[in-house]
Amino acid sequence: MITVKPTHVLIASLSLLLSANALADFTATPSEARAIAKEAYLYGFPVVEMYKTLYTQAVDQRSSNFKAPFNQIGNTAKVFTPEDSAFVTPNSDTPYSFVWLDLRAEPMVLTMPAIEDSRYYSVQLIDLYTHNFAYLGTRSTGNKGGHFMIAGPDWKGQKPTNVDRVIHSESNIAYALYRTQLFEENDLAKVQQIQQGYKVEPLSKYSEQPAPNSATRVSWPKPVASMSDSPELFRYLNFMLTFAPVQPVEKEVLARFAKIGISAGEPFNVSELTVEQRQALEAGIADGKAEFAEFKKTKIDTHKVTSGDFFGTREHLKGNYLYRYVGANIGIFGNSSEEANYIGYFVDNAGKPVDASKQNYMLHFDKGALPPANAFWSLTMYDGKSKLLVANPVSRYLINSRMLPDLKLDADGGLTLYVQHASPDKDKQSNWLPAPSGPFYGVLRIYLPKPEVANGEWKMPQLTPVDQ
Known part of the structure; x- marks a missing residue:
């Protein structure tokens, strides 16, 4: 009834x-x-x-x-x-x-x-x-x-x-x-x-x-x-x-x-x-x-x-x-912490707002220190003004854990991602996350995060400026 x-x-x-x-x-x-x-x-x-x-x-x-x-x-x-x-x-x-x-x-x-x-x-x-x-x-x-x-x-x-x-x-x-x-x-x-x-x-x-x-x-x-x-x-x-x-x-x-x-x-x-x-x-x-x-x-x-x-x-x-x-x-409509963890990259490692018209950046994960997820992780790029995805010549809006086989690891087994507007050298292009020519922010999503995310055991890497 x-x-x-x-x-x-x-x-x-x-x-x-x-x-x-x-x-x-x-x-x-x-x-x-x-x-x-x-x-x-x-x-x-x-x-x-x-x-x-x-x-x-x-x-x-x-x-x-x-x-x-x-x-x-x-x-x-x-x-x-x-x-x-x-x-x-x-x-x-x-x-x-x-x-x-x-x-x-x-x-x-x-x-x-x-x-x-x-x-x-x-x-x-x-x-x-x-x-x-x-x-x-x-x-x-x-x-x-x-x-x-x-x-x-x-x-x-x-x-x-x-x-x-x-x-x-x-x-x-x-x-x-x-x-x-x-x-x-x-x-x-x-x-x-x-x-x-x-x-x-x-x-x-x-x-x-x-x-x-x-x-x-x-x-x-x-x-x-x-x-x-x-x-x-x-x-x-x-x-x-x-x-x-x-x-x-x-x-x-x-x-x-x-x-x-x-x-x-x-x-x-x-x-x-x-x-x-x-x-x-x-x-x-x-x-x-x-x-x-x-x-x-x-x-x-x-x-x-x-x-x-x-x-x-x-x-x-x-x-x-x-x-x-x-x-x-x-x-808006972000997930609760049990479902996903979001890490926003709005500033660099010195606390300065990130702007790809002025600076190139890299994000480095040490060997064995990739985001701990029971489902998957993903780093997505957004325009700092519109807050929308960023149009780019390779139609790449993110880099995620499913892409690891196609990414180039560092000599020591770590992973370095290149966050910049212009395409990097050929040997770095597989790890390139295109940014707009201006303010931007990145969001690292960790779906079904493992306990070490919440308890602080895993340390997030910082965006680091590099020479253009």
Whole structure:
């Protein structure tokens, strides 16, 4: 028997968000508004960045990044290239599959096929706050496949006997991001075969029962250019918050946000702000950006914090909205630390920002000191301005552990990679990772990292400048 509790907010009211003429009560003084806006900006940025991806992948069918409508799977049987711009800092080792889940009417059942033990695959389940609330796949459920039900916060019912596990999302909109490991270019056909085994079905169809009433149609607001870094952000935040009931731990936070007009389902018309109110909100947003810039300089670039601090469950993040913001800013939809470790190369061994228009670099791994991974490792290059993959004459966007047989080892058995814009000498070209002619950053991903990554036994190498 499938039972569905009515959604806590009438979704029909969503269409009013862009057309209503009255801003919700704005009761904060200018100084209060500035402080609240800073906190709300850090809180809401990941939510709004997620909405950008949702809109381009599941709503706007004219978008070059459109993947599939809600509750349908969109497969990309290719690796990401510089042309793919739906989200920043993508990996190019694992062709993606995408499912935007609308869980308002009923749960969805995700079926995973059985695959060979040597291949990594996963489904990262992300709620609208960008929390990674669960995983399916190699680490979490194994490579034997299975049937997994994803239920929204309003669903009440019993686990069907033919479902392996029920997983609850605290939001009615969720993202299922699939990764299927690609061994080499001629392996694409096998990846495509695996992707065809991924299935997504409403619980009623999977259980062969009558379908419940459809959820109310949503009027999705079109993104605007300033939506992530201006008071416009709060308009989209109000919209997104209608898809999730307030969590007890955030009641006080959201009550504070309400003083500047942030409330689920309420209109937020920036044009109705007074000059003083708008200035206060803009100053608060600037304060949030400044805190991030300082944090990046002193904590991220110096590797005093790791990617594992920024991605994970609500329980893992413990209300640290700055950390959640950092994750969305430098690489939204990053994996939790158990699934993958990310090491960002933003500066060289002297702490200077890396720029391939001014300098060549090398990254050296001692013999026996390659990144310790139970799945695989990969170093990927990104443009420092666009945060996307870097176009280059050899179409090489990364160097990974599957490429080791084709790489040239040092005389002592170590491995040196050459990170630069211009092609190096012929004897070094196999180990060349092309960089843009300007600022860049690299991300070293370690999938299913071994314990020595977390406990510090393995030491990451530094990017070292070399003569051009």
